[in-house]
Amino acid sequence: MLRDLAGKKALVTGAARRIGRAVAMALAREGADVVIQFMSGRAEALDTCRAISALGARCWPLEADFSSGTGSGSAGYEGLVERAGGLAGGIDILVNNASVFPANTLYDVTLKNFQAGMEVNAWAPLVLSRNFARLFGKGMILNMIDTRVTGFDWTHAAYIWSKHVLLSMTRMMAVEFAPGIAVNGISPGLILPPSGKDETYFKAMEKTVPLKKSCTAEEVADIAMVLLKSEFITGEVIRVDGGRHLWEYVPGQHPD
Numbered sequence: 001m002l003r004d005l006a007g008k009k010a011l012v013t014g015a016a017r018r019i020g021r022a023v024a025m026a027l028a029r030e031g032a033d034v035v036i037q038f039m040s041g042r043a044e045a046l047d048t049c050r051a052i053s054a055l056g057a058r059c060w061p062l063e064a065d066f067s068s069g070t071g072s073g074s075a076g077y078e079g080l081v082e083r084a085g086g087l088a089g090g091i092d093i094l095v096n097n098a099s100v101f102p103a104n105t106l107y108d109v110t111l112k113n114f115q116a117g118m119e120v121n122a123w124a125p126l127v128l129s130r131n132f133a134r135l136f137g138k139g140m141i142l143n144m145i146d147t148r149v150t151g152f153d154w155t156h157a158a159y160i161w162s163k164h165v166l167l168s169m170t171r172m173m174a175v176e177f178a179p180g181i182a183v184n185g186i187s188p189g190l191i192l193p194p195s196g197k198d199e200t201y202f203k204a205m206e207k208t209v210p211l212k213k214s215c216t217a218e219e220v221a222d223i224a225m226v227l228l229k230s231e232f233i234t235g236e237v238i239r240v241d242g243g244r245h246l247w248e249y250v251p252g253q254h255p256d
């Protein structure tokens with residue numbers, strides 16, 4: 001029922017820091033080797049690799065930009081799974097974690113915002129996943145979604161649309177890539193403040209969550225390990241959000 005991750009080879013996108021780093025570290029603790037994709041965080045990626053090597057696992061930092069222009073080229077998402085597989089000698093686990101989170105509303109969102117959010121947060125995961133399926137045909141995919149897909153995030157319109165698409169893709173891929181590949185998702189809630197927001201903002205947000213707290217990136221990584229180890233779960237999305245999604249059922253009191 002639970003598979004051993006020791007000796008598996010994983011590609012984790014956006015793994016230089018924050019939640020992606022925690023997932024990469026958790027995989028290494030399980031004995032998996034990890035390719036960590038980064039975009040701007042070269043120094044952080046090297047630091048994560050050092051930390052992974054100290055755990056006795058192998059790690060390769062791999063630069064790629066998923067944004068328009070370069071994103072679709074060989075240095076972007078198109079060639080990434082093949083490059084990662086070449087480094088590690090195959091890939092068994094793909095974690096689609098990299099994401100952009102720009103602020104925009106229905107009143108000011110532009111087509112460019114819409115396309116940028118879709119490309120990095122939904123299109124790149126699709127291309128990586130189908131390339132993974134075509135090249136290796138078996139393994140596990142884990143998509144990082146967002147608990148706000150239960151409803152909306154009015155202040156990050158393009159972002160939330162892309163996450164709605166990623167949620168839909170998770171279920172479609174679970175069917176299309178079966179039986180060789182299990183595809184699941186995690187929908188995090190309040191984990192780490194986005195750039196430009198401090199702990200004060202986060203503490204205020206915690207009061208709006210039923211369990212009145214946030215959780216650490218490591219706690220998200222723990223749930224990621226449960227999904228990746230399971231041999232009988234696919235098409236599932238676990239909310240790691242302290243019950244935040246339940247606000248959708250309290251009319252007029254949604255905190256977003």
Ligand SMILES: NC(=O)c1ccc[n+]([C@@H]2O[C@H](COP(=O)([O-])OP(=O)(O)OC[C@H]3O[C@@H](n4cnc5c(N)ncnc54)[C@H](OP(=O)(O)O)[C@@H]3O)[C@@H](O)[C@H]2O)c1
Nearest residue numbers: 014018019038039040041065066067097098099144191192
């Ligand atoms: N933090 C939370 O509380 C929270 C809540 C809900 C959902 N989530 C989801 O959980 C996942 C991880 O969250 P996070 O806050 O740790 O993510 P994050 O820090 O916002 O982004 C993760 C990584 O994505 C990479 N990235 C950004 N733009 C890219 C591009 N154009 N091409 C390639 N890589 C790019 C960045 O790599 P570099 O640093 O190397 O540039 C960044 O470190 C995301 O999918 C996010 O949407 C997080």
